Amino acid sequence: MNCMDSYQLWIEKTAGEAELAEELTAINGDSAAIEDRFYKELEFGTGGLRGVLGAGTNRMNVFTVSKATQGYSNYLNQQFEKPSVAIGYDSRIHSDDFARAAAAVFAANGIQVHIYDHLMPTPALSFAVRDLHCSGGIVLTASHNPAKYNGYKVYGADGCQITTEAAKAIQTAINEVDPFDDVKRTDFELAMENGIINYIGEDTIDRYQAAVSTASLLPEGIDKNVAIVYTPLNGAGISCVPRCLKEHGFTNITIPDEQKNPDGHFPTCPYPNPEVREALKVGLRWAEKTQSDLLLATDPDCDRVGAAVKTTSGYTLISGNQMGVLLFDFVCKMRQANGTMPKNPVAVKTIVTTPMAAKIAEHYGVQLIDVLTGFKFIGEQIGLLEKKGEADRYIFGFEESYGYLSGSFVRDKDAVNASLLICEMFAWYKSQGKSLVDVLEELYQEYGCYESKLLSFQFEGADGFAKMQSLMTELRTNRPAELAGIAVECSIDYLNDDTGLPKSNVLRFFLKNGAEAVVRPSGTEPKLKVYLTAAEKDITASQIVIHTLKEFFEQWAR
Numbered sequence: 001m002n003c004m005d006s007y008q009l010w011i012e013k014t015a016g017e018a019e020l021a022e023e024l025t026a027i028n029g030d031s032a033a034i035e036d037r038f039y040k041e042l043e044f045g046t047g048g049l050r051g052v053l054g055a056g057t058n059r060m061n062v063f064t065v066s067k068a069t070q071g072y073s074n075y076l077n078q079q080f081e082k083p084s085v086a087i088g089y090d091s092r093i094h095s096d097d098f099a100r101a102a103a104a105v106f107a108a109n110g111i112q113v114h115i116y117d118h119l120m121p122t123p124a125l126s127f128a129v130r131d132l133h134c135s136g137g138i139v140l141t142a143s144h145n146p147a148k149y150n151g152y153k154v155y156g157a158d159g160c161q162i163t164t165e166a167a168k169a170i171q172t173a174i175n176e177v178d179p180f181d182d183v184k185r186t187d188f189e190l191a192m193e194n195g196i197i198n199y200i201g202e203d204t205i206d207r208y209q210a211a212v213s214t215a216s217l218l219p220e221g222i223d224k225n226v227a228i229v230y231t232p233l234n235g236a237g238i239s240c241v242p243r244c245l246k247e248h249g250f251t252n253i254t255i256p257d258e259q260k261n262p263d264g265h266f267p268t269c270p271y272p273n274p275e276v277r278e279a280l281k282v283g284l285r286w287a288e289k290t291q292s293d294l295l296l297a298t299d300p301d302c303d304r305v306g307a308a309v310k311t312t313s314g315y316t317l318i319s320g321n322q323m324g325v326l327l328f329d330f331v332c333k334m335r336q337a338n339g340t341m342p343k344n345p346v347a348v349k350t351i352v353t354t355p356m357a358a359k360i361a362e363h364y365g366v367q368l369i370d371v372l373t374g375f376k377f378i379g380e381q382i383g384l385l386e387k388k389g390e391a392d393r394y395i396f397g398f399e400e401s402y403g404y405l406s407g408s409f410v411r412d413k414d415a416v417n418a419s420l421l422i423c424e425m426f427a428w429y430k431s432q433g434k435s436l437v438d439v440l441e442e443l444y445q446e447y448g449c450y451e452s453k454l455l456s457f458q459f460e461g462a463d464g465f466a467k468m469q470s471l472m473t474e475l476r477t478n479r480p481a482e483l484a485g486i487a488v489e490c491s492i493d494y495l496n497d498d499t500g501l502p503k504s505n506v507l508r509f510f511l512k513n514g515a516e517a518v519v520r521p522s523g524t525e526p527k528l529k530v531y532l533t534a535a536e537k538d539i540t541a542s543q544i545v546i547h548t549l550k551e552f553f554e555q556w557a558r
């Protein structure tokens, strides 16, 4: 069916949904707007299905959500005798509506539903899947994307976001569903009365909080009077982070009024991604006003956390790679000191995360596993260890994109867990008269002056998509012998070379002196991402290399 036919069909079939009908009428005659909404269907990317809210097959709306749920239901009913699912959602526009709509579809397919009755962090959903012995789960969220997006993360029975094989099978099941004719639905309230849908109890939340507490590493007697500004960025972190920190003695917490309450419009941070400075603006203002030591900001579904620390020259933002190495080193150090380091410890990171982690791993005798981008691949490794009865060997996993997890109690990145660890690490070093910036400097001295930078190039719509594809194809077919005058020593094409990892559209260039450039299209946003690393003798020299590479790639992506 071409775009125009799909458009006509949607006008006819969605007439009962005022918001969608209005949008479809408004784009009448605008072929580009029609094409953008119908040229493809939403597909599984790095973090489930993700798309702009609105009408069409390439949009997040009640029909695409219900279609996905029907497909996932068909898959679950094939795989399990009596399937059950857990459902979570964040503060985004329609997240709660979509969660209820999905619950009604699962229920109509005879699948037992456990749904949170208020917004909760994504890691708490991962926890609930295992706690309630479910066959799977979903979270309605677009994580850190701008407000116009929503999404649908899918979990397996292991509490991990589905990886390659399951995603393929579920995608196939979804593709077979007609969104208008094949979706079964029941009434949400009626299904609640019948008990096929029920709310997840406080007891599960208590067990989640207790599990996060097991990640605590601080010995008794450390002063916890750290002045903290915590912002949930109008998202789900409010449900768990303050409670967790307070239960661990961090009681001096200020939460910015503007960002305290759930609000999917994110009025004071249109792009609620702690990776970008803009998202921390309000938090930084409050930190200055209250002269706080530490700022923490979690994204709308509270799986990633950003931080800034007070220094003599103002607040310094800590990047995902920097926080990752700080935490990794801290976890190893404390577990050795506390006598809780397991035998043959394992840590996991993604291929786009700083190679400095390998040096730390070597120092502490930790086996470091590299996986593709996506915390689901880190969660998968924990599952593999668990199958061998060795889940306790897992001590830490992290990604440059501000995702961290220090235990096997959930199988996705966990900003509740990470917020606690950051506060503990901060208090620990403060008790020794050091700031996190001082410690970072020490780590550079010990393990090498690794500097990294992420470049993101926006490519919106059907045209943008084609441009990204052609840039990747060009780079793949004519692999450069040098980048910005720096010799390429070797390269890996994760789509065609045998790497032992699933096939993925990623190109990695190893340059002279340990520098690296990794190029890949984002799986969550219309962007091409370039991850740069340099490891020179000092940080300034590394920064110069990064700058040179940055200029080169900015030209390249034009």
Ligand SMILES: O=P(O)(O)OC[C@H]1O[C@H](O)[C@H](O)[C@@H](O)[C@@H]1O
Pocket (backbone or CB within 6 Å): 046, 047, 143, 350, 373, 374, 375, 376, 399, 401, 403, 521, 522, 523, 524, 525, 529
């Ligand atoms: O780079 P993208 O495909 O957009 O993914 C962005 C991020 O999405 C999720 O948060 C994944 O867990 C991360 O691994 C990934 O870095």
